[in-house]
Amino acid sequence: MSVESVSAQGFARESRTVLERVVESSRAAVAAAADLVAECVRADGVVQAFGTGHSQALVLELAGRAGGLVPTNRLSITDLVLYGGEDPSVLDDPLLERRAGVAERLYDLAAPRPQDLFVVISNSGVNNVIVEMALRASERGHRVLALTSLAHTRAVPAAHPSGRKLADIADVVLDNAAPPGDSLLELPGGGAVCALSTLTGAMLVQMTVAEAAGRLLAAGERPPVYVSANVPGGFEGNLELEKKYEGRIRRTAS
Numbered sequence: 001m002s003v004e005s006v007s008a009q010g011f012a013r014e015s016r017t018v019l020e021r022v023v024e025s026s027r028a029a030v031a032a033a034a035d036l037v038a039e040c041v042r043a044d045g046v047v048q049a050f051g052t053g054h055s056q057a058l059v060l061e062l063a064g065r066a067g068g069l070v071p072t073n074r075l076s077i078t079d080l081v082l083y084g085g086e087d088p089s090v091l092d093d094p095l096l097e098r099r100a101g102v103a104e105r106l107y108d109l110a111a112p113r114p115q116d117l118f119v120v121i122s123n124s125g126v127n128n129v130i131v132e133m134a135l136r137a138s139e140r141g142h143r144v145l146a147l148t149s150l151a152h153t154r155a156v157p158a159a160h161p162s163g164r165k166l167a168d169i170a171d172v173v174l175d176n177a178a179p180p181g182d183s184l185l186e187l188p189g190g191g192a193v194c195a196l197s198t199l200t201g202a203m204l205v206q207m208t209v210a211e212a213a214g215r216l217l218a219a220g221e222r223p224p225v226y227v228s229a230n231v232p233g234g235f236e237g238n239l240e241l242e243k244k245y246e247g248r249i250r251r252t253a254s
Helices: 008-025 027-043 053-062 088-090 101-111 130-141 150-155 195-216 234-244
Strands: 047-051 072-075 117-121 142-148 172-177 183-186 193-194
Touching: 008 117, 008 183, 008 195, 027 117, 027 142, 047 053, 047 101, 047 130, 047 142, 053 072, 053 117, 053 195, 072 101, 072 234, 101 130, 117 130, 130 142, 142 150, 142 195, 150 195
Parallel strands: 047 072, 047 117, 117 142, 142 172
Antiparallel strands: 183 193
16 A cells, blocks of 8 residues: 555545445345344344443444434443442453453343343454353343454454354354454555544444334334434433333443
8 A cells, every 4th residue: 555545535445445345245244133133122122232442432323322223222341330339440450351250240230131132342353351241142042243343353363261252152243344453554664544443333333223223114113213312302202212211221421
């Protein structure tokens, strides 16, 4: 890649190429993912979304945003403090995401119902807490939808003691097509700049939501969807929709 390609237009050009490829190559996976989401909503379930690091941006893309489905819940490591009574200092541990038992604790704090769907998001798909969450959910009978980079996960060894990666556990895998390491534009002499997974991940999330909403509409059901709280009546209307899932979805600024 030339030096001239390391530019705003270079990133726009290269990322559009990957986005177009993702849209075309993911048709079957998005359809299967939408089936899981629609089935969950139809069964009075909640979509439990979990990710760490920058993957939390895609959790927010799915859970609790305008234009998104109401029965969605964000799981976060900060839940240990917010809902689990842990001292805030626990979050200072740089190895917390590698500690055994963290995901199990987060799962228990969420108190999911059997019909809940778990969406687990990780670019590498090998982080211990990510794999542990997917395993916990699967072992408890939940369907698991993964959003990950297959190129990255295939390029690195498993970190979980089971030897498994997120993609090995999930019922359906959405591949964000990000390269190993996530950065898209190669730099002269080595290295790369400009992460891609948030762009392609957001596209896959919204494609899945759109397809799931379409399935619900086709079945004669109105999808429970958030309106922006910044339009007249939006906040009040959203509160009314949330009543059905009271105690099952968390809406915090954490």
